Amino acid sequence: MNFAEIDQKMMRRCVELAAIAASQREMPFSCVICRDGEIVAEAVNRVVQDGDVTRHAELLAISEAQRVLGQKDLSDCTIYSSVEPCAMCSFPIRETRIGRVVYAISSPMMGGFSKWNVLSDNELSNVMPEAFGGIPEVTAGLLYREAAAVWRAWNLVIWLAIRFRGCLTEASKEETYRSVQVRSSRRQGWLRRMLGSHFQRVAGVLRRDAG
Numbered sequence: 107m108n109f110a111e112i113d114q115k116m117m118r119r120c121v122e123l124a125a126i127a128a129s130q131r132e133m134p135f136s137c138v139i140c141r142d143g144e145i146v147a148e149a150v151n152r153v154v155q156d157g158d159v160t161r162h163a164e165l166l167a168i169s170e171a172q173r174v175l176g177q178k179d180l181s182d183c184t185i186y187s188s189v190e191p192c193a194m195c196s197f198p199i200r201e202t203r204i205g206r207v208v209y210a211i212s213s214p215m216m217g218g219f220s221k222w223n224v225l226s227d228n229e230l231s232n233v234m235p236e237a238f239g240g241i242p243e244v245t246a247g248l249l250y251r252e253a254a255a256v257w258r259a260w261n262l263v264i265w266l267a268i269r270f271r272g273c274l275t276e277a278s279k280e281e282t283y284r285s286v287q288v289r290s291s292r293r294q295g296w297l298r299r300m301l302g303s304h305f306q307r308v309a310g311v312l313r314r315d316a317g
């Protein structure tokens with residue numbers, strides 16, 4: 107299976123999970139984390155069930171992926187989200203160094219890419235390479251129609267209100283263009299990433315010595 111086929115397969119699973127979330131009275135937010143074409147972790151929002159606004163699908167899946175793999179570093183993983191990760195979820199994406207972010211529906215009010223410059227902020231990793239990974243590759247708009255259909259089926263009135271206010275949309279041309287730019291600047295960032303992993307090792311040694 108090539109990369110494009112893996113992307114399709116993983117996002118289809120994500121759309122399926124979004125429908126499962128809706129059947130559990132959650133909003134249709136879902137997330138899959140994959141490595142080498144295999145699912146490492148998957149989650150749906152648990153905000154309603156747990157009565158906790160921090161229980162976003164991405165945060166749950168990132169925690170699970172770290173537990174399953176026994177490490178904080180998820181740099182060889184891709185995260186798939188039914189909706190663009192919000193700013194809150196985008197920070198741990200940077201901290202775990204997830205290499206790729208793929209989403210279906212854009213979130214121009216809350217998104218960590220289209221609204222807030224968290225996923226594509228080079229300064230984070232340039233200044234604190236020991237804490238933050240280089241900017242991930244971003245692919246916006248994969249299976250938008252399928253993901254949007256789940257939202258429509260979940261609650262047509264609320265979906266129309268969300269769309270009318272521009273809270274969730276199809277990826278804009280500007281957003282798609284920026285994601286392509288991010289991919290090319292990422293390719294130029296190999297030296298910084300190498301230095302980053304060096305700093306990480308040094309920081310690890312210092313922590314061990316201090317302990």
Ligand SMILES: [Zn+2]
Nearest residue numbers: 162191192195
């Ligand atoms: Zn979030």
